[in-house]
Amino acid sequence: MRVLVRRGLTRGLILAAVLSLLFGVPWWTIVGEPAWPTAVTVIGTVVFAAALLAFPVLMYQGHSKKARDWAARLGDSTLGAVWVLFVWSIIGQVASLVLPSTVVAVSVLAISAGLLVWGYTEAMRVPRIRRTEVEIPGLGPDLDGTRLVVISDTHYGPINRVRWSERLAAAVNALEPDIVAHAGDIADGTAERRKEQAAPLGTVHSGLAKVYVTGNHEYFSEAQGWVDHMESLGWDALHNRHVVVRRGEARLVLAGIDDYIAKGSGEEGHGADITRALAGADPTLPVVLLAHQPKQVTIAADAGVALQISGHTHGGQIWPFHYLVRVDQPSVHGLTRHGPATQLYTTRGSGFWGPPFRVFAPSEISLLTLRVPR
Structure with a gap:
């Protein structure tokens, strides 16, 4: 009991210290710091104090088991705003060595406000198309030029984005994909709760396959329910399994494994298992693997996977958070190589988590054109 109390106290002190900073x-x-009139100082202090006190309450109300969307919207927006203010305030403190504190204060406010307005617009827009050619050793000539479209991290949640979801699906269909992949983190909430926002995913079309794997957020929201729901929308859930796509004489293995945290989530029958995912696959065929988190590439490299496709990072979402992401993940975005035979494509994701802002980390729909090596 004393150990639990001590741990709880330690966590509480750490949280208080982080929020205070x-x-x-x-x-x-x-x-x-600036020499404002007393009234301005008092009002500003009251605003910051109220935000500090309200923030943990809103986050708990918005993200506990009985999550309230209105509280999540307010709490998440506060988190995004204070993060941007915090970052630019640190930069401002450096600038204050040569500039007056009032100039620094006004500049920090103006820059932060501008970035938040721009970041909100970026978060709510239909993602841009990011085109990348990927050479796949062993790919048959008949599959050369295969158009593999990746979406990820849609994070349907407290802000109702049905219209955005419809436009996302339309943008994917306009690319006339051969294969469509959703690399996980469909929503924040159960399938029952977010099914209206996810419904447009059922309108996505592909020539050869439409596949999906779980992300970590599914394991906060009844992952099996999402696996079942995606299959009801016409997606092939690669729950530690694979499918083979064919064109002419060429074949390609599309495999998927559960998210990195699945095994410890308590969700029965879930946990990343690449051996099971590739069981029965022809070892002479190239493998494209869906795995939500980039750090699962170590498993892929050991299994000789040609290409792993991941999401999760959001490209950092709000600058300069990507530096912290890089501590946990081997890649933040783009195409990278891991070992002699394995490539990793990390998408920045199509939506956003929590704060409805994207700052210097634009969303994307990834169009990967698979090529026979030249």
């Missing part, structure tokens, strides 16, 4: 640095830069 996150809100305190912007308060000092914008309100405390």
